[in-house]
Amino acid sequence: MKNTIFTFKGDTPKYKQIYEQFKLFIEQGDLLTDEQLPSIRQLAGSLQVSRNTTLMAYEQLVAEGYIRGEGKKGYFVNELEPYIFQKSSISPDKKQITSVKPYSVDFRAGAVDQTHFPLKTWRKISNRILNLKESFFYGEPFGEVNLRQQIAVYLLQSRGVKTDADAIIIGSSTQQLLLYLGHILKDDVSSIIVEDPGYDGAREAFQLNGFKLETLAVYETGADFSSLERMKSRLIYVAPSHHSPYGVSMSIQQRHALIHWANRRHGYIIEDDYDSEFRYTQQPFPALASIDSARVIYLGNFSKSFLPGIRLSYMVLPQPLLHRYKNQFLHFESTTSILSQLTMAKFMEEGEWSRHIKRMRLVYKRKMQHFVSVLRKEFEQNISIIGEQSGLYVLIKVHLKHSEEWLIHRASCHGVKVYPTSIYFIKNNSDEPMIKLGFSNLSCDEMELGVELLKKAWM
């Protein structure tokens, strides 16, 4: 392992690259069970990074069980259970492995198409906003009223949600809003029902506020609501329009059943409507909040449909919660840039937002169709494609008797970054590994290249 050439590439944090490299060393047997790792100081020195960076990498490895710290003695490699890593099937192609390669194709979900971004319009509006007097003040704690009004209009038109600007709270991310909201909800409720699999980031926000989790199993075909009756909590977090990660939508019957359940229990449904804009086969289903606004906390954001980095999210609260929220957070400053808020408000007011959404729905629909056809052509019966009706990614269930780790690792050896779905699961495991492939910012050529490389890597 000594004298390895290690080159940092791309914008992945260095500690992650170090972590991934060491994981590889251990999986490949370059580092043996009980072998000592270089000290934090040594490694930091030889890689020319801070000690903190190396420590972060090591801690991640400790957390995942690859290594252990033995106090002042240092860090040592743990014995690995062979079935996890399927060592034998990893090709010992050292040259490809020992330096962290830049990826030729990154199937990352959570980026947007840059080529169709309305750059000129956005610039023009945001430059105008910088001339306004109000841009030089602190903003309203719950968000600028102009933006809240525009969101109210949009929610009514496109999601059937009747609300007014006063009931909308602007925040910087779904997790930040869930964390703040949790401070209100935890006075009444000690546990929450979450989907399994489901969005891991939301779970973490609930757990930080001390909520216990009950899990509702979700399958490719949807959730089984009959188990809800056995659960203790009267609070549930769901993504009815586009389940994460399966992409399945709740039927209208399921929506009514859920509302009915919440009413009987005097509970609340947290509806995360995170990318309802991109549905390709039919009109989006109406939001739960359009059926019964008294029992639904509605969450939306501009990350998928506009720009993830702008950090602009919102929630609509039912009246009693709204008052408690506003009382509690009245003296908290807004967490969202007033410039972004005012620019987005103007962008919506001038009709640019709805034009953008319509345009992007078409762009992404074409990309989805192309991507799915390429995947089918290359992999035929070796994969199943899940979630092609909507959203900016698909899952592929890979019928090749390899583990998720192996698939990701092999892809990475061929310069393709693909993503796990195991992070979304709690107890309800998938029978075969599923890989998440985002395509929103890839060109058709990049998609084709990526799929071709994946085929080489896996088959």
Added chain:
Amino acid sequence: MKNTIFTFKGDTPKYKQIYEQFKLFIEQGDLLTDEQLPSIRQLAGSLQVSRNTTLMAYEQLVAEGYIRGEGKKGYFVNELEPYIFQKSSISPDKKQITSVKPYSVDFRAGAVDQTHFPLKTWRKISNRILNLKESFFYGEPFGEVNLRQQIAVYLLQSRGVKTDADAIIIGSSTQQLLLYLGHILKDDVSSIIVEDPGYDGAREAFQLNGFKLETLAVYETGADFSSLERMKSRLIYVAPSHHSPYGVSMSIQQRHALIHWANRRHGYIIEDDYDSEFRYTQQPFPALASIDSARVIYLGNFSKSFLPGIRLSYMVLPQPLLHRYKNQFLHFESTTSILSQLTMAKFMEEGEWSRHIKRMRLVYKRKMQHFVSVLRKEFEQNISIIGEQSGLYVLIKVHLKHSEEWLIHRASCHGVKVYPTSIYFIKNNSDEPMIKLGFSNLSCDEMELGVELLKKAWM
């Protein structure tokens, strides 16, 4: 009270305007003890606002003891203790009072000087940033590395704080960072020492996480640290460079004493260095974090020195806390716009930031001198001026035997908005009322007009 003409003005939220109007009615005796208020529905209808708005206004009045709710019967006026409101001294100048007037001069702290803002440079850089590929992705959870590197350089040069980019966490506001940090700290510590008076927003963030508060009395001349020994907590929140609201700085002896205390207790000091840039009489004192980074959690932001609405704050964490924080929040999305972060990083890298700070220090120094001289000339011995050495506001202690409420109210009748300091106090009351006057976004003419009107209102 019926048929009052009520006009909403300016950008103050409507519920606040309603709340202020009703407070006035009660203080003036337009609404008598036990008189019933209009119902939420009636008032909302007659003012053409949402019920939520009127409910918020009423709830604020309930919270402050002006009125009480009696369930379905409605809201009723409470009996007021005469000394609080000094009813007799309020002029019954009805015409001026019954409509909410727009303010001629608003001495609001927390805005910045718009005329000297580097608009062209900022625009140029932010337009360039929108062309970058990384602007179309989610950002790093703890902030963009470019910005963290620039902040590290700035902290070393201007505050003597040696840190590296890895130890810096970018957030959207001081309160958001304190709230997130509190989730880490509360595992170890159940109470926190806060300054009295001190920043109310920080207290609320601590209380949301269940921290009990112990109070350290602070006077115009500074805090008395001898009481620290009697306190139970090993966690303290202070603003050593510019106390809020007194503006006093801790001496170097006090700084060392505080560090010594934290070391003995194995505790932490949260140092809020919120507007250290603007010190007019001498060089800024070095930050606590420059003396002992292992015991100090350092907080800074760009709200006072650049733009409050941009929502860009940061903290520097000591190593053990840093790892815990990063482990806990590794999967939380950033709360701050990647566009603002990358623009600010470039702005700093190109030297624009330090040029801006130098320019603004001069601008604000001149404003402060002018403001203080006008206040002295008009009020002579009737006020004492507190905190003129630094910052973007002064306090004036008013020796006229009137309450804070009366002073604010009378000012408002003359079209001048001034701000209370009582909100900063917990137990340690001020002997005479103190009014907070911000001047950062006012011209010399506006300051003069404001002071003239205040003199008319008060004397």
